[in-house]
Amino acid sequence: xxxxxxxxxxxxxxxxxxxxxxxxxxxxxxxxxxxxxxxxxxxxxxxxxxxxxxxxxxxxxxxxxxxxxxxxxxxxxxxxxxxxxxxxxxxxxxxxxxxxxxxxxxxxxxxxxxxxxxxxxxxxxxxxxxxxxxxxxxxxxxxxxxxxxxxxxxxxxxxxxxxxxxxxxxxxxxxxxxxxxxxxxxxxxxxxxxxxxxxxxxxxxxxxxxxxxxxxxx
Amino acid sequence: xxxxxxxxxxxxxxxxxxxxxxxxxxxxxxxxxxxxxxxxxxxxxxxxxxxxxxxxxxxxxxxxxxxxxxxxxxxxxxxxxxxxxxxxxxxxxxxxxxxxxxxxxxxxxxxxxxxxxxxxxxxxxxxxxxxxxxxxxxxxxxxxxxxxxxxxxxxxxxxxxxxxxxxxxxxxxxxxxxxxxxxxxxxxxxxxxxxxxxxxxxxxxxxxxxxxxxxxxx
Numbered sequence: 001x002x003x004x005x006x007x008x009x010x011x012x013x014x015x016x017x018x019x020x021x022x023x024x025x026x027x028x029x030x031x032x033x034x035x036x037x038x039x040x041x042x043x044x045x046x047x048x049x050x051x052x053x054x055x056x057x058x059x060x061x062x063x064x065x066x067x068x069x070x071x072x073x074x075x076x077x078x079x080x081x082x083x084x085x086x087x088x089x090x091x092x093x094x095x096x097x098x099x100x101x102x103x104x105x106x107x108x109x110x111x112x113x114x115x116x117x118x119x120x121x122x123x124x125x126x127x128x129x130x131x132x133x134x135x136x137x138x139x140x141x142x143x144x145x146x147x148x149x150x151x152x153x154x155x156x157x158x159x160x161x162x163x164x165x166x167x168x169x170x171x172x173x174x175x176x177x178x179x180x181x182x183x184x185x186x187x188x189x190x191x192x193x194x195x196x197x198x199x200x201x202x203x204x205x206x207x208x209x210x211x212x213x214x215x216x217x218x
Numbered sequence: 219x220x221x222x223x224x225x226x227x228x229x230x231x232x233x234x235x236x237x238x239x240x241x242x243x244x245x246x247x248x249x250x251x252x253x254x255x256x257x258x259x260x261x262x263x264x265x266x267x268x269x270x271x272x273x274x275x276x277x278x279x280x281x282x283x284x285x286x287x288x289x290x291x292x293x294x295x296x297x298x299x300x301x302x303x304x305x306x307x308x309x310x311x312x313x314x315x316x317x318x319x320x321x322x323x324x325x326x327x328x329x330x331x332x333x334x335x336x337x338x339x340x341x342x343x344x345x346x347x348x349x350x351x352x353x354x355x356x357x358x359x360x361x362x363x364x365x366x367x368x369x370x371x372x373x374x375x376x377x378x379x380x381x382x383x384x385x386x387x388x389x390x391x392x393x394x395x396x397x398x399x400x401x402x403x404x405x406x407x408x409x410x411x412x413x414x415x416x417x418x419x420x421x422x423x424x425x426x427x428x429x430x431x432x433x434x435x436x
Contacts, residue, residue: 203393
């Protein structure tokens with residue numbers, strides 16, 4: 001465990017959770033946990049006055065969130081307002097009423113100004129973190145980028161200064177219906193991202209051993 | 219199977235895929251498939267000139283995408299540019315080089331103007347679709363909204379007129395490394411969202427039978 005800064009989340013009015021305030025989390029460790037577990041981030045930008053949201057890979061290093069070069073990153077000019085949102089779906093809430101249906105989830109919303117990483121050392125560290133985040137162990141198993149590859153890769157950085165975390169867990173919110181005589185089943189269907197199989201690159205001999213760091217089917 | 223309109227996707231310049239054009243899909247049926255499979259959408263808006271991206275539940279009815287009332291929806295004033303992005307992560311691409319690491323995914327980006335649904339009949343149909351999308355069968359098992367619940371629910375509608383679909387599948391892109399003498403393992407770790415368990419609402423007797431329409435652990 002590394003030390004967690006004591007700065008609370010949501011230091012600004014606009015990043016305060018407005019709806020379902022009971023679902024707001026205020027611990028910086030929870031922000032880190034959500035960012036570290038999620039495999040995909042959604043990067044929001046304003047282009048010609050309109051919103052554009054694109055999926056991208058991300059990794060956290062301390063209080064910086066790095067995003068992998070994407071179409072968005074490639075066209076980013078430098079200091080630009082962005083919103084990076086990650087969502088982990090933990091389950092679906094089957095309730096007695098349509099109205100009380102919901103999802104169990106954890107989500108983080110990071111707002112800030114994106115910076116294009118230009119320092120090669122920082123870019124290399126960020127790419128290492130990105131590879132280690134989505135494919136742990138590959139940062140050592142695979143070859144680091146050549147100078148040319150490094151130059152061809154866009155990496156964005158966003159400070160985790162302004163962020164909010166929201167989560168819902170637990171059973172349906174309409175359990176009082178039981179006492180009121182409603183016998184209908186209600187509950188939660190738990191969901192998670194699982195490994196469904198590992199397929200070796202067809203260019204390799206089929207019996208090439210799969211390294212131990214590669215996750216297996218659950 | 220319902221008939222699929224023949225309008226191609228991406229009728230505008232700005233919704234053409236710029237990076238990795240080989241990953242662009244142009245079939246409207248693929249757009250529908252991605253939207254229908256994904257359980258979470260990310261809604262992007264512009265608020266005070268800056269992007270805001272929030273997760274929400276969605277459902278498609280024909281060529282309309284409905285979004286469940288959220289903080290964003292509640293504050294939407296009517297005709298406002300939005301971007302709705304859904305991403306399905308199918309796998310992680312373990313390559314020989316950091317540079318060639320990637321993700322297998324399918325994503326849809328829908329751009330348009332959000333309309334707040336005011337017609338009670340359309341709102342009811344949209345809510346039915348939303349419940350049926352995330353919890354199939356519950357639209358009949360659970361109670362439709364009262365007039366009061368209906369009034370308290372915000373539903374947004376976005377036309378699927380302007381949308382793009384991108385997908386990556388298959389093995390790592392650096393298979394030529396094998397012929398060049400690189401013996402290192404590379405491949406794809408397949409991923410999917412799976413049911414991890416079903417838990418009955420604790421307000422009910424524990425032996426309350428789980429209805430057949432509720433999905434079970436894989």
